[in-house]
Amino acid sequence: MTLVGSNLLASEAVLLVRIGLGRYALPLASVERVLQMAYVPPLPEASDGLLGMLNLHGQVLPVVDPHPRLGLASPTVAVEHRLVQLKADAPFLLWVDDVEDVVALSTAEVGAVPATDANPLVGRAVRVGDDVLHCLAPTALEPHAWLR
Secondary structure (H helix, E strand, O other), X not given: OOEEOOOOOOOEEEEEEEEOOEEEEEEHHXXXXXXXXXXXXXXXXXXXXXXEEEEEOOEEEEXXXXXXXXXXXXXXXXXXXXXXXXXXXXXXXXXXXXXXXXXEEOHHHEEEOOXXXXXXXXXXXXXXXXXXXXXXXXXXXXXXXXXX
């Protein structure tokens, strides 16, 4: 991945991902690494949003499916999909349809969502070129935050 806008004095960098037909941002500070999709053994009677568990170099991590949280139908898992390992108290993998790029943002390109429209899943919006994207909050995506 290339760093776009690296000549800017960046206040923050984000990883651009596709989930369904939408483009979203993830704070790069929360991203450990991006992996190719792998076979994820499903858990019996797992709730919507938990694809299953994956053994990653001896560490068993939950694989979170964000599609239901975003009001989207979960697609069939495909080899071109990606897993984004996110840093958290308990690390986890986020299933995304694609990873596009890493973008450095200036302070002017990051904005808070008004309190009246606050959503724990999306606390900020970022401007990337002519597009305004939702910046997903990794803490709201953590399995213990919403899987019951």
